[in-house]
Amino acid sequence: xxxxxxxxxxxxxxxxxxxxxxxxxxxxxxxxxxxxxxxxxxxxxxxxxxxxxxxxxxxxxxxxxxxxxxxxxxxxxxxxxxxxxxxxxxxxxxxxxxxxxxxxxxxxxxxxxxxxxxxxxxxxxxxxxxxxxxxxxxxxxxxxxxxxxxxxxxxxxxxxxxxxxxxxxxxxxxxxxxxxxxxxxxxxxxxxxxxxxxxxxxxxxxxxxxxxxxxxxxxxxxxxxxxxxxxxxxxxxxxxxxxxxxxxxxxxxxxxxxxxxxxxxxxxx
Numbered sequence: 001x002x003x004x005x006x007x008x009x010x011x012x013x014x015x016x017x018x019x020x021x022x023x024x025x026x027x028x029x030x031x032x033x034x035x036x037x038x039x040x041x042x043x044x045x046x047x048x049x050x051x052x053x054x055x056x057x058x059x060x061x062x063x064x065x066x067x068x069x070x071x072x073x074x075x076x077x078x079x080x081x082x083x084x085x086x087x088x089x090x091x092x093x094x095x096x097x098x099x100x101x102x103x104x105x106x107x108x109x110x111x112x113x114x115x116x117x118x119x120x121x122x123x124x125x126x127x128x129x130x131x132x133x134x135x136x137x138x139x140x141x142x143x144x145x146x147x148x149x150x151x152x153x154x155x156x157x158x159x160x161x162x163x164x165x166x167x168x169x170x171x172x173x174x175x176x177x178x179x180x181x182x183x184x185x186x187x188x189x190x191x192x193x194x195x196x197x198x199x200x201x202x203x204x205x206x207x208x209x210x211x212x213x214x215x216x217x218x219x220x221x222x223x224x225x226x227x228x229x230x231x232x233x234x235x236x237x238x239x240x241x242x243x244x245x246x247x248x249x250x251x252x253x254x255x256x257x258x259x260x261x262x263x264x265x266x267x268x269x
Contacts, residue, residue, distance in 0.1 A: 045120065052121030055114055059095050068125045080191065081128020082119035087187035089115045091180075093194075101171035102194045129190045129200075136206055137186035142214025151212050154204070158196075162219045168195060178220050182213045 057066070063074030070076030077085075088094040092106035110118065119131060135141070152161065160166050163177030172195050177185065189209050192198025199209070 048117050048120040049124050050121075052117035052119070055110070055118050056121055059109075060118075063096070068122060077122050077125060079126035079128045080122060082123040082131045083129040083187045084191040084193070085119040085122045086115060086131045087184050087191060087193060089118060091184055102173070105175060129187075132183065132186050132190070134183075137182040137210060137213055139182055139210070139214040139217035142207075142210040142212075142217075144211070144214045144218045147211030147213070147215030147218075150204070150208055151215050154199070155212070163216050177216055180216075182217065185213050185216065186210075 056064075056068075060074075060077075063071060064077050065071045065074075068077035070078075088103070089110055090108055090112070092108045093103035095109060096103050097106065108115070122128075123130070151159075151163070155163075158166060158168065158174035159177055160174075165174050165176035167173050174195075186209050188196060189199045189204060189212070204212075
């Protein structure tokens with residue numbers, strides 16, 4: 001008993017007990033951990049990457065290179081991430097139909113399952129933005145008023161005040177954002193496709209992006225888009241004021257001239 005008490009008071013006794021406890025915990029975890037599920041997930045991911053590579057070799061490698069390194073006809077895809085692939089391919093911009101100033105949106109060539117496989121393969125080439133979860137771009141969780149302020153400050157210069165788009169230089173354009181899926185709007189802000197600058201979370205937070213999506217969802221609905229009537233291109237108060245001045249004042253002047261002419265003719269008669 002005295003020897004046991006002496007060992008308990010030894011300075012390393014607590015350390016020995018801690019190490020034994022950790023070893024026991026690790027052994028129990030190794031024995032009962034769902035290793036089968038982890039292996040199944042890894043196997044499914046590997047299969048998706050391999051199927052994505054096959055799709056890539058057929059539809060993308062001629063421009064972007066055999067390993068996504070890029071070439072004379074297409075940029076490198078290393079590090080662009082799954083979100084960029086999902087945006088470009090799901091909106092039909094890729095594969096590119098023909099060379100031009102920019103890739104226009106068109107019906108998608110691949111199914112969503114095939115797009116996911118392509119995204120898995122491109123993501124395996126290097127780290128990049130992942131496809132966002134639905135909660136991240138849910139308009140219902142955004143602040144419409146704040147989103148309008150953010151949109152006018154960061155996006156309206158190209159996309160117009162209500163997202164109707166506009167012309168850029170050298171035959172390029174900022175596309176109309178009407179009826180664009182919230183996921184694709186979020187991915188575009190995250191990855192900066194073509195002429196658009198990227199807005200990572202350090203520039204616009206997840207909540208900022210969600211607020212902007214909520215604003216676009218609000219102005220694009222049929223009930224609230226144009227409560228005043230004719231949209232006038234959605235260019236805002238300057239365009240509306242110019243329209244009122246040129247058309248409204250012009251009409252008043254024409255009416256005044258007509259009244260004056262009628263009065264003069266009546267006096268002569």
